[in-house]
Amino acid sequence: MRTESAEIQSILGLDVSRDTVILCDGRRHTVTIANDADSLRAALLPYQGTATLAVCEATGGHEDTLLGVLLELAIPAHRADPAKVKAYIKSFGKRAKNDPIDARWLSRYGRDRAATLPRWQPVDLTQQKLELLVARRLDLVAMRVQEQNRLKAPRSRLIADNIRDHLAELERHIEALNAEIGALIGESRDLALRAEQLRSVPGVGPVLAPLLLAVIPELGTLNRRQVASLAGVAPHPKDSGKASWHRSTTGGRRQIRPALFIAALAACRGDNPLAVAYKALLKAAKPKRVALTAIMRKIITIANARVRDALPHQNEIMPINA
Known part of the structure; x- marks a missing residue:
């Protein structure tokens, strides 16, 4: 839910770090608060019931306590993309940076864009756990690739056994995460339905389906242009x-x-409509890279459409007590 900009009386800029939160209420004065629930609750309580919007940046989790307190006090909040805030500050030609200055900029950013900023909503606990598990799996897979590359290096003979042991350990952890991710999806009616629809798309397997569920939870609620842009496969003009x-x-x-x-x-190596489309693109003299990108775009748009079409009927497909 959004509060119209005309109703907002004050904007709180909140610069979050591991130990502290710097609060700016729109004036130049700032307050330093310990980043714990009790301190934040005491500092934010005067704003409860007022037409206030709180703006903080995503900081990799250090903002979770703050957002929890804001939710408890029913103060609307926006968790800003740091890159967008940085670009906003840069547009004024400013370079000075410290925590109080950042808090003031966040307050100004919220004041200028209040009407268009989406309000933060807590993530479902199951979805949050899935995101963490999938993110950890991505980290371990990246480590595995690094170790495999090290094993091939000409000077790795002396430590080859150590690398192989680490690779075996990484494989065990990845398999354990795969099992945990599969169990988590199986226990959730909504995630199981979405995963089933995703797996019906050519090329989408047991690795990509959980990744899409975790990284693009908006699947099924977007149009084809939005989902292609989120997946990084939308062709942007440059004219x-x-x-x-x-x-x-x-x-x-x-x-x-x-x-x-x-x-x-x-998908292009299989017997399906996407393989036919890929061959047609090659026949039309499209470079392989362009043709593959087009197939990537088709995969994500088809996945989005199938999840969208299945969601209204999920109670019919999977009974509530199942």
Whole structure:
């Protein structure tokens, strides 16, 4: 739910660190608060019941206690993308940076954009656990690739046994995470339904389906352009005057593109409509890279459509008491 900008009387800029939160209420004066629930509750209590919007940045989890207190006090909050805030500050040509200055900028950012900022909503606990498990799996897979590359290096003979032992340990942890992710999805009616629809898309396997569920929980609520942009496979124009360059796919959530690329390769080697579309693109003299990107875009848009179409009927497919 959003509070209209005309109703908002004050904007709180909250710069979060591990130990402290710097609060700015729109004036130059700032207050330093310990980053614990009791201290934050005492400092924010005067704003309860007022037309206030709190703005903080995503800090990798240090903001969780603050957001929990804001939710408890029913104070609307926006968790800002640090890159957007940084670009906003840069647009004024300012370079000075410390915690109080950041808190003032967050307050100003909220004041200027209050009407368009989405309000933070707590994530479902099951969804949060899935995101953490999938993120950890991605980290371990990246470590495995690093160790495999080290094992191939010409000077690794002396430590080869150590690397192999670490690789075996990583494999055990990855398999354990795969089992835990599968069990978590199986226990949730909503996640199981979404996963089933995703697995029906050519190229989407047991690795990509949980990744999509974790990284793009909005699947099924977006249009095809929005989901392609989130996945980083939307062709953005790059034109100026009479000049027109090739459209490029940039941005999006960085974890998705590599997995979609593997999915597209698998789909193109199978016997399905996506493989037919890929061959048609090659026949039309499209470069393989462009054709594969088009298949990646088709995979994510089909996945989004199938989840969208299944959601209204989930009670019919899976009874509530199942």
